[in-house]
Amino acid sequence: MNARLLFVLALALATGACSCSEPPATRPDDGGEGGSGGAGGGGGNLAPLCGELNEVEGRACSPTSCWIFPEPAPMEVRAGGFDSEGRLWIGGLGSAPLRLDEHGWSTPLEGLPSVGAVLGLGFREGEVWAVYGGRLLRFAGESWEEVDRGPFNFSPTALWVTPRAVWLAGHEVRRNDGTGWESLLVAGFGPFDALWGEGEVVFAAGADGAVFRWQDGSWENLPTGVRRTLRSIWGNSSNDVWFGGDGGTLLRWVEDTFHVYDLRSGASIVSIAGSGPDDVLALGYDASVRKPVLFHFDGRLWRPLPLPDGVEPRALWTSPEGVWMAGRGGGMAVWTGECFRVHPGEPRRVLAIEDDRWAVGERGLVLRLGEDGAEVVDAGVKVDLRAVAVFGNQVWIAGDGATLLRGGDQKFEPVYVPGNRNLLALDRSPHGLWIGADDGSIFLADGRSVVQTPSASVWPIVSIASVGDEAWASTQGGEVLRWDGSQWRYERSAYGRPLLFGTGPADLWLLGRGAGSLLEHYDGESWRIVPQNTSTTIHAIASNGNEVWVAHTPNVLHHFDGHGWTPRYLGWRARALAHDGQDLWVLAERHLIRWRSSRVEEVFASPSTLTALFADGGGVWVGTFDGSIGRLEAGGLVFDEPLVDGPIRAFDGAGGKLWAISADGYLLRRDESAWRAEQVPTQAELRALRAYGGGVLIGTSDGLLQHLDGDWYGRWSPVEEIEHLWVDDEGRAVVTGSDGSVHLFHVEEGLPSSTLRESFIVHALHATPDGRIWFGGEPGEDGGHLYRFDGEGVERIDLGVLASVGGAAPWSSGEALVTVGDSLRIVAPDGTTREVGRVPWSLDSISRRRGGRPALAAGSDGGILRLQTTEPAP
Structure with missing residues (x-):
C-alpha cells in the first residue's frame, strides 16, 4: 500500500467523514458528491508535511520600519501571486503590500496612498496591479500610481489583468483595454465577486449563481442552475473552470456543461487554485466556527484536507511548484500535490x-x-x-x-x-x-x-x-x-477612551480615542488640547468684548485672547454660550456651566431640557423645552411656571429690557416681577431674536418682523427663511438663511445687501464690539467651519482638534510621538508638528519606555513594528 493511500485511509478514520470503502469515481459528466465529508480543516496534526518554506523567512521592511513579529508581517492575506520577474507579492489587512525578491521582503511605499486593504492583485509584463482601499493602483519600476477606475459608485471587489486589458468587478463589470473604461452591463445580474481568465477569455461570477463569459468581444450568460452567491473562480484552462460560493457550492464548467459537486460543508468557498486538472484546492471559510477549511480534488473525488498548524489561509494562488496559501498572522504554505511546505504564522494580536x-x-x-x-x-x-x-x-x-x-x-x-x-x-x-x-x-x-x-x-x-x-x-x-x-x-x-502617558508631573499627555482622536497636554497646572487645524462643527460663539469663545465638536471650548487660540476640553456639548462680563456661561442639554479661569467652576443641573441662554450683569436666564424660564439664584436654577407650550428659542436684552421668543409663536417680556406673553401675529416659526431700537427684531421662517411700541411691522430681509439674526444699534444687520447663505444689510435702508457666504449651514452668529462678525457651523466641502468678517473681507479660521491618531507615547520632555494613519509625527503642545517617517500600516499603540525614545509599536491589526525614524538623536 503506497504512502498516499495510507494518508487517505488515515484521514477517513480520523474524521469519521469519509466512507471506509472508497466511493465510486466521480466523473465530470455526472457531477457527483465527491465522497462523504465533514467540515474539514480540523486536526492540524494530520496535515501531510514535507519540510519548511524557508524561502519566505525574514522581516518585511520599509525605509523607516521593519516588522519583527510575526515574520514577514502580521498580514491577513487576501491576495497573492508572482509578477513577471518571479517576485512574490502578497496583500491584505495588517500591512502595506509585501514583495519578496532575492534581497528579502520589502514594503514598497513610494506613491502608495494612506492605509488601505488589498482585495485583489493582478500581474502582467512589468506591472503589478492592486485593488487597494477602493482604489486601483499600478506598480511599475519602484513606485505605485493610482489609476482612474471610471465613474464607479461602489468599491471594486475583484481584479483580473490580461495582456491587453484590466478588469474590475463590483455591482457591474468594467474593462479597460487602454482606450478607457467600458461598462459591461448585464441587466438583472450582479453584483459580481470574482473574475478569472485565460488569454482574453474572462469569466465573471456573482450573486444568485450568475456566471458570464467574455469571448470575442461580447458577454455570454452561462446558466448554472444554482442560486447561491459565487465568490471564487479558477481554471485549468478556459474550457475547464471551477466556481465556488456560499453554502459549500462548487461547480465545474467542462465541455460546455456545469457539474455540481457536494462538499457536504456549509463553508463559503472563497478561493480556488490548482496545479492541474488532477490537483485542485478549494478554500472555504466556515462562519459557524470562524475557521478556514480546505478541500482537495484528485481528479476523481473531493476530500477534506487538514491544514498545517500555524496556517489559517484566506487566499490561494498557483505557481510552478504548487499551490500557495496564506492568511492570518504571516502563516504561509505551499501544497506540492502530495504535502505541505510550511512557514507557520502567529495570528494572536x-x-x-x-x-x-x-x-x-x-x-x-x-x-x-x-x-x-x-x-x-x-x-x-x-x-x-x-x-x-x-x-x-x-x-x-x-x-x-x-x-x-x-x-x-x-x-x-x-x-x-x-x-x-x-x-x-x-x-x-x-x-x-x-x-x-x-x-x-x-x-x-x-x-x-x-x-x-x-x-x-x-x-x-x-x-x-x-x-x-x-x-x-x-x-x-x-x-x-x-x-x-x-x-x-x-x-x-475626557474625550473618548483616554490613554495617559508622560515623562513627569509637568509633562503629562492624554490621547482620547473615539470618532477620531483628541490629544491633550498637562503642564502641571492646566490641560490644553493640541490643535490639529482639521474640520469640526461649530455650536456656539460668545465674547466679552476683548476675548472670544467658540464651542465646537467634540465638546471643546476654544478661547481667543486677541492674539492666539487655546482649546480646552469642556466635557459637555454646548448649545449656547453667553458672557456676563465676569464669567462665561455654557448651556448644555441639562446643565448650566460656569467657566472661569480656563476651567469649569460650577455646574448647575436642570430638571428639564435647556434650549436658550442669556447672561449679563443683571443675571443669568435659561429657557427650557417645556416653555418654562429659569433664573440662576444662590441655590441653583429656579424656574417659573410655563407661560407657553413650546420651547423657548432665544433671549435678548438691552437697556434693562429682557425678551424671549417661543417656538409656538409667543413673544415674552420680563417686567419688574414676572414674564408676560404676547402672541406674535404670524403663522411662521419664530427662530431668532434681537433687541433693537427700544423694541425687538424677530427672524422667522417667513421673513423679518419688528415689534416697537406695541405695534408690529414687517421688515425687508435678503432671505425669507431666517435661521439666525444679529443687528447693532445703527441698524446694520446680518441674517443667515436656511439655504446656507449669510447676508449683511441695513434694517432701515434695506437694499443693497452683500453676501458673506453661500451654501454654509450656520449654527452660531455673533458680533464683537469692534464690529467684527463671527459665524460658524457645519464644515463645508472645503472643511471651512468658522469665519470672521472685519468689514472688508471674510477670514477663515480652522479650529478642528480631532485627528486619526492611532498610537502615542512620550518622545522627549514636551514632545509626543504619534501615528496618524501611516505617518509618524512628533507633536508639541502648541500643535507644532514634524514628520519623521512613514510606516507600512496604522499603529494601535507604541511601546511605553522609561528613559528613552520608543523603538517598537503594535500594528492596529496585530504584530510588532520596529521604528527607524528619521529624527536624529539629541
Whole structure:
C-alpha cells in the first residue's frame, strides 16, 4: 500500500467523514458528491508535511520600519501571486503590500496612498496591479500610481489583468483595454465577486449563481442552475473552470456543461487554485466556527484536507511548484500535490508593549523582545493578556479572569488578586505597582501583597500613568482620576477612551480615542488640547468684548485672547454660550456651566431640557423645552411656571429690557416681577431674536418682523427663511438663511445687501464690539467651519482638534510621538508638528519606555513594528 493511500485511509478514520470503502469515481459528466465529508480543516496534526518554506523567512521592511513579529508581517492575506520577474507579492489587512525578491521582503511605499486593504492583485509584463482601499493602483519600476477606475459608485471587489486589458468587478463589470473604461452591463445580474481568465477569455461570477463569459468581444450568460452567491473562480484552462460560493457550492464548467459537486460543508468557498486538472484546492471559510477549511480534488473525488498548524489561509494562488496559501498572522504554505511546505504564522494580536523588552497579547501570548526579534514565552495561561510592566527585577503581566503573573525569562508564577475581574492596566511607581481592573478597582502591589485602594469610578480602568510621585488613571467612560496620597479622586472628564502617558508631573499627555482622536497636554497646572487645524462643527460663539469663545465638536471650548487660540476640553456639548462680563456661561442639554479661569467652576443641573441662554450683569436666564424660564439664584436654577407650550428659542436684552421668543409663536417680556406673553401675529416659526431700537427684531421662517411700541411691522430681509439674526444699534444687520447663505444689510435702508457666504449651514452668529462678525457651523466641502468678517473681507479660521491618531507615547520632555494613519509625527503642545517617517500600516499603540525614545509599536491589526525614524538623536 503506497504512502498516499495510507494518508487517505488515515484521514477517513480520523474524521469519521469519509466512507471506509472508497466511493465510486466521480466523473465530470455526472457531477457527483465527491465522497462523504465533514467540515474539514480540523486536526492540524494530520496535515501531510514535507519540510519548511524557508524561502519566505525574514522581516518585511520599509525605509523607516521593519516588522519583527510575526515574520514577514502580521498580514491577513487576501491576495497573492508572482509578477513577471518571479517576485512574490502578497496583500491584505495588517500591512502595506509585501514583495519578496532575492534581497528579502520589502514594503514598497513610494506613491502608495494612506492605509488601505488589498482585495485583489493582478500581474502582467512589468506591472503589478492592486485593488487597494477602493482604489486601483499600478506598480511599475519602484513606485505605485493610482489609476482612474471610471465613474464607479461602489468599491471594486475583484481584479483580473490580461495582456491587453484590466478588469474590475463590483455591482457591474468594467474593462479597460487602454482606450478607457467600458461598462459591461448585464441587466438583472450582479453584483459580481470574482473574475478569472485565460488569454482574453474572462469569466465573471456573482450573486444568485450568475456566471458570464467574455469571448470575442461580447458577454455570454452561462446558466448554472444554482442560486447561491459565487465568490471564487479558477481554471485549468478556459474550457475547464471551477466556481465556488456560499453554502459549500462548487461547480465545474467542462465541455460546455456545469457539474455540481457536494462538499457536504456549509463553508463559503472563497478561493480556488490548482496545479492541474488532477490537483485542485478549494478554500472555504466556515462562519459557524470562524475557521478556514480546505478541500482537495484528485481528479476523481473531493476530500477534506487538514491544514498545517500555524496556517489559517484566506487566499490561494498557483505557481510552478504548487499551490500557495496564506492568511492570518504571516502563516504561509505551499501544497506540492502530495504535502505541505510550511512557514507557520502567529495570528494572536499583540495588545501591549513595555520598555521595548516585553509584549503581551491574545490567548496567553507573551513575547520577549530583543534586537534579534521576538521569542514566544509560555506563561502557562490561555486568557487575553492586556498589560505588562517591569517592576523591581520582575516582569508583571495582567489579563482577563484576575490573571496577574510575575517572573521573567522562561518562568512566570501567578499572584492572587481577589475576585474574578479582568485586569487591564499596569504601571510602576515609587509606591509600588498600580493595577487597574474592569470594575473601576485599582490595586497597589508592593511585591509582597496586593491591596485594593479607594477608587472613585465603576468604569473599567484603561490606563495608569505614574509620573514622579503622582499617579493618574483613565477609564473607559472618559473619566480622569488622580491619586491624592490616600485615595483616587475624580479629576475631570475626557474625550473618548483616554490613554495617559508622560515623562513627569509637568509633562503629562492624554490621547482620547473615539470618532477620531483628541490629544491633550498637562503642564502641571492646566490641560490644553493640541490643535490639529482639521474640520469640526461649530455650536456656539460668545465674547466679552476683548476675548472670544467658540464651542465646537467634540465638546471643546476654544478661547481667543486677541492674539492666539487655546482649546480646552469642556466635557459637555454646548448649545449656547453667553458672557456676563465676569464669567462665561455654557448651556448644555441639562446643565448650566460656569467657566472661569480656563476651567469649569460650577455646574448647575436642570430638571428639564435647556434650549436658550442669556447672561449679563443683571443675571443669568435659561429657557427650557417645556416653555418654562429659569433664573440662576444662590441655590441653583429656579424656574417659573410655563407661560407657553413650546420651547423657548432665544433671549435678548438691552437697556434693562429682557425678551424671549417661543417656538409656538409667543413673544415674552420680563417686567419688574414676572414674564408676560404676547402672541406674535404670524403663522411662521419664530427662530431668532434681537433687541433693537427700544423694541425687538424677530427672524422667522417667513421673513423679518419688528415689534416697537406695541405695534408690529414687517421688515425687508435678503432671505425669507431666517435661521439666525444679529443687528447693532445703527441698524446694520446680518441674517443667515436656511439655504446656507449669510447676508449683511441695513434694517432701515434695506437694499443693497452683500453676501458673506453661500451654501454654509450656520449654527452660531455673533458680533464683537469692534464690529467684527463671527459665524460658524457645519464644515463645508472645503472643511471651512468658522469665519470672521472685519468689514472688508471674510477670514477663515480652522479650529478642528480631532485627528486619526492611532498610537502615542512620550518622545522627549514636551514632545509626543504619534501615528496618524501611516505617518509618524512628533507633536508639541502648541500643535507644532514634524514628520519623521512613514510606516507600512496604522499603529494601535507604541511601546511605553522609561528613559528613552520608543523603538517598537503594535500594528492596529496585530504584530510588532520596529521604528527607524528619521529624527536624529539629541
